[in-house]
Amino acid sequence: MAQKDVNRLEIKVICGQIKKLVESAEVNTWEIGDLLVRLSTIKVSGKPLSLKELHKEYLSSFSYPYLSQMRNCSKAFPPSTRKSILKSGAGWYECDLARRSKSSCVKAGVAQPDEPLSNFIEFILKHKGKRRINQRAIVKDRIEKAAEETVSRRAFQVELLKSEQTDWLSNCHHASCVNVMDDLEPDSVDLVHLDPPYGAFYKVDDGRFSEPETKGLATDCDNKTRDEAIPITLEALKSSARVLKEDGKILLYQAATEPDRPEIITLLQELGFNSIIPFYWKKKIPQPGSFKLPFSHETERILIAARTREAFESVTGGAGRTDVIDDDVIAKLVPDAMEYEELPPSRKFYHEVRNGQVSYGDRHFFEKPIGINKFFLEKLTLPGDRVVDAFGCTGSMVEACIELNRRWVYCESNETNYNLGVGRISDALNKSNGTTSVASAPI
Numbered sequence: 001m002a003q004k005d006v007n008r009l010e011i012k013v014i015c016g017q018i019k020k021l022v023e024s025a026e027v028n029t030w031e032i033g034d035l036l037v038r039l040s041t042i043k044v045s046g047k048p049l050s051l052k053e054l055h056k057e058y059l060s061s062f063s064y065p066y067l068s069q070m071r072n073c074s075k076a077f078p079p080s081t082r083k084s085i086l087k088s089g090a091g092w093y094e095c096d097l098a099r100r101s102k103s104s105c106v107k108a109g110v111a112q113p114d115e116p117l118s119n120f121i122e123f124i125l126k127h128k129g130k131r132r133i134n135q136r137a138i139v140k141d142r143i144e145k146a147a148e149e150t151v152s153r154r155a156f157q158v159e160l161l162k163s164e165q166t167d168w169l170s171n172c173h174h175a176s177c178v179n180v181m182d183d184l185e186p187d188s189v190d191l192v193h194l195d196p197p198y199g200a201f202y203k204v205d206d207g208r209f210s211e212p213e214t215k216g217l218a219t220d221c222d223n224k225t226r227d228e229a230i231p232i233t234l235e236a237l238k239s240s241a242r243v244l245k246e247d248g249k250i251l252l253y254q255a256a257t258e259p260d261r262p263e264i265i266t267l268l269q270e271l272g273f274n275s276i277i278p279f280y281w282k283k284k285i286p287q288p289g290s291f292k293l294p295f296s297h298e299t300e301r302i303l304i305a306a307r308t309r310e311a312f313e314s315v316t317g318g319a320g321r322t323d324v325i326d327d328d329v330i331a332k333l334v335p336d337a338m339e340y341e342e343l344p345p346s347r348k349f350y351h352e353v354r355n356g357q358v359s360y361g362d363r364h365f366f367e368k369p370i371g372i373n374k375f376f377l378e379k380l381t382l383p384g385d386r387v388v389d390a391f392g393c394t395g396s397m398v399e400a401c402i403e404l405n406r407r408w409v410y411c412e413s414n415e416t417n418y419n420l421g422v423g424r425i426s427d428a429l430n431k432s433n434g435t436t437s438v439a440s441a442p443i
Helices: 003-023 029-039 051-057 064-076 079-087 092-108 117-127 135-163 167-171 177-182 226-243 262-270 309-314 327-333 345-354 370-380 396-404 415-432
Strands: 189-194 244-253 275-287 297-306 386-389 407-411
Touching (some): 029 051, 064 092, 167 407, 177 386, 189 370, 226 244, 244 370, 262 275, 297 309, 386 396
């Protein structure tokens, strides 16, 4: 009998044993897994049969994912190391959960491939019976801890910058933008960027909509309720009118799920901003909103205001004369900013983390992509112009200012966001050698 026939006979015998074990009253998952691992070592025509081939030819009456799960668990915990693990109180389920959780954590960037599985088993056993533990909960726990570490690291970085008396830090203000602009000279600013904390506006209570999974994105905001956000926005507009030059402009994001607030439009007109251009940012993926309504929101409305129409003629603006910005526009006009820009914040951030570009907790759920910021800076300002980032959050607008050589003033009242923003500004300046540029000079 040829060797391949001997091997196939052995495969049939082992598959028969697996069938008996699966169909027995007490299923021994470890033994089934060990037999599946053994099958992966038996060669037919020079190479072992894959699990898919084994399933198709010999084990088609069983679920392929079920077989794969048992085999992978036995591979992760071979008999030589299994005994000590089982002595700790872990069973097959805990071991398999640890294996799957480690894989997900490695993909999410919160575990190293060589991290021992015993770390995950220890966590599972520690919380077993106290809280619901599953693969998603373990990954989420690790992400939250990684985000907390980033927040602590950024806070330490800011304290270090303060101790070194870094010059550009005088442009960063841990304070309300209203107070900061009240201390600036009149007629000294070319653009005020206002992205107020509208985050709470879209929340509904219909029993079907909950907060989106942030995947390590920061969510802190001051003045984020309706009663807080509108008053601070109106005060910020008044302060903007005082510091803006005659041809200065306001870039104002509106609440994404609501029409323009009449009090905002009225105040802009009262302040002399008679040329208001509505603009739309098409986000590509509709937002959930209220499931009671027949429509969802795919765009965010932006108002660009100036005192006169001629103010918009004071800058060249480049190509792309449109009132809708989307991924295609950004790709054409700001190609170097397009990596992952087409994704929603949580997915884009996930890719950045996996590639080591950023850390968990270093991005905010409501921050604007740098490509959009660069688009508006190119349209509304010139190199050397002064930009106030009024609700600065994590500093993405200032990052764009640094890249395009605009002078900037950063304002953020929330301490966590301020530390993240200043840390990112420091990174951006170091990356672009901005310490010698007009963008970093104290103003």
